């Protein structure tokens with residue numbers, strides 16, 4: 239029950255006083271306080287939403303006909319949460335999802351930016367991302383990191399359209415007035431060893447030798463191959479007790495920290511017939527189906543998902559994932575802002 243005192247309104251103040259405050263660029267905070275700090279329940283603007291890949295894909299391919307890559311820099315359809323201001327280019331208050339198309343022979347020019355970006359490949363083969371000279375192959379399901387202020391470009395040597403989901407944390411950087419891009423002059427495409435990080439960190443538990451105490455690179459692994467993650471998920475699904483959910487986190491192999499610092503990326507596998515209830519929390523969370531099909535119930539409303547479908551889950555929602563298939567596993571990516579919320583001391587899991 240709301241036991242907080244009723245606060246005064248702006249209308250209760252004399253007009254000349256309000257005008258004098260406005261002239262000084264100050265406002266009576268008590269008249270606006272409840273708008274930013276309501277009693278007992280958070281301000282929530284983002285809503286639950288489901289973007290079906292099949293329909294987005296059609297429009298993205300059309301964008302390929304309508305807009306040359308030189309005119310777009312990156313040919314991306316942004317997934318905009320209906321509850322948020324479209325100008326913020328945000329899928330959730332802390333997360334951006336956008337579907338990018340690159341056609342055979344195209345090049346997206348070299349640049350770097352403050353926000354971190356992670357690519358999740360949905361279809362196609364033969365494209366590359368180059369990060370600070372390291373050429374990273376892109377195969378369906380792979381995660382490719384372009385960390386903050388790292389030069390990167392994309393190219394495509396294959397024969398069919400290449401589509402991936404861009405995940406960025408610019409919604410966190412924009413309100414801080416620090417988000418910008420630096421255009422590059424030259425493409426660095428293919429200048430260095432192919433998948434150097436993937437080779438160096440081939441075996442879990444073993445890292446390149448360096449004298450103890452010497453600092454490893456900040457982001458030593460930039461390509462996480464789906465073929466290996468998928469194999470690990472399948473092995474756990476087989477080996478674990480069937481009541482234990484199968485869930486793996488993408489980490490920095492040198493520190494054990496999250497792959498990028500702001501957002502947590504993890505992969506789940508739901509066995510046929512399995513259902514997983516997720517604890518209610520303050521996290522903003524996205525789900526992206528990579529393989530199979532399943533249902534995401536958000537506060538009781540069901541979203542049936544197939545390959546490439548993205549679903550936004552707002553804060554404090556109750557969420558259940560269900561794989562109703564008889565035989566096929568459902569494999570999906572989860573992206574949430576728990577690293578940022580935890581570092582800021584904001585993260586919570588309410589009791590009810």
Ligand SMILES: [Fe+2]
Pocket residue numbers: 349350351355384390
């Ligand atoms: Fe970029």
